[in-house]
Amino acid sequence: MSQHVGAPASEVNDFLEGVFRRNPVFVQVLGMCPALAVSNTARNALAMGLATAFVLLMSNVVVSSLRKWVPSQVRIVTFILVIATFVTIVDYAIQAISLDLHKALGAFVSLIVVNCLILGRAEAFASRQGIRRSTLDALGMGSGFTLALLCLGMVRELLGSGSLFGVRVLSEQFQEWTIMMLPPGGFFVLAGWLFVINLWTNRYAGPRMREEVRG
């Protein structure tokens, strides 16, 4: 996962890379476990995306600040220590802000630790780049992840409960596809989105994007 050669080095680019060109879920296919498990309603998807984005941001900043001091043999250990610490802090913070919100998120917050997107960005970017670029990278990847989760969550909630963000949208006669609320549904919807995105990329996108998606 080295820095993409040929992309213009600008700050806007650092941000946009994570949102579109190297979207964590649809292009890099990272963080699949929480993405599939937590995206069965739009609200959960949004909350999970935002919480993950926050941890990613803090982790990138700290890892980037420490990068000159951490010996490379123990860098993964150090990254994990930092990530787990921030996930724990977020968990307490949410409980302090609102127990109702914490109840709504349930075990999701703890799941952020297993999101390999965060470890991936720490290793591939934050441990090699300055704080400013690492921040932008985190913001971009975080936004891209949240956006992707929303795409999954809205489709799954619509088909699985006939509602969006808890508000019933489809008529009462609509027979819900319960499978959408379960993990297999997550796989199906993800596959659907990947198909659509790859189709669009091959036909309409520029050469850089195509190269990125093809891997």
Next chain:
Amino acid sequence: MTMGVSQGTTADTRVQSVQPMRIYAVVLGVGVMCSLAIVITYELTRPVIATNRVSQRREAILEVIPEAESIVAFAFDRDQDLFRSVSQSSDEYELVFVGFDSSGGLVGVAMPAQAMGYQDTIRLLYGYEPTTQTVIGIRVLESRETPGLGDRIESDPDYLSNFDSLDVQLGEDGKTLAHEIAFVKQGKKTEPWQVDGITGATISSKAVAEMLRDSTNVWIPRIRASLSQFHPPSVGGTSP
């Protein structure tokens, strides 16, 4: 896991020149800083979270005993087999919350219960009405059940209507329930002490029914035996 010097792919010349002591020092240092951060956060948030829990509990009590104007908490003293009143923010283990209306009449008792659900512990509060001898409602305080499935124990109106008047009357001996709460599959409820499950969320819905069964078996007889001990707050005393 040692990184051999011959692995030159990541251009890390740092590999060769690092002392073991440096490695220990860095990992220890980061570990200490992280632990400090967590402990500080915990200590800072602990009072806020405790306050939140008390008000969440209060809100839940008022939800399960809607007619209550004031609430007094009682702790059960196992040795003396009686109840004594305690502060509302008490975090003692076995508490019941008695609700009184504006004229001091007892309108209901709220009790906590918890048990293992599908994913993790489910904690809830349920309301008991002594004159009808029924459970009149539940409010889930904490659950990590599957969203969209297990969490329907909180949102499914058909399931929640199970607890609108769940029969928990005492049997003739006055010491045990005439019929303990029983879980049945969705649509099979025929008796007022049964709980209709949720298809697709059997384990979660069953866990709620079973924790209510276990809790009512123990607490309803105790509470009924001690109804006279539940005195309303003194005039001008503890206001909600």
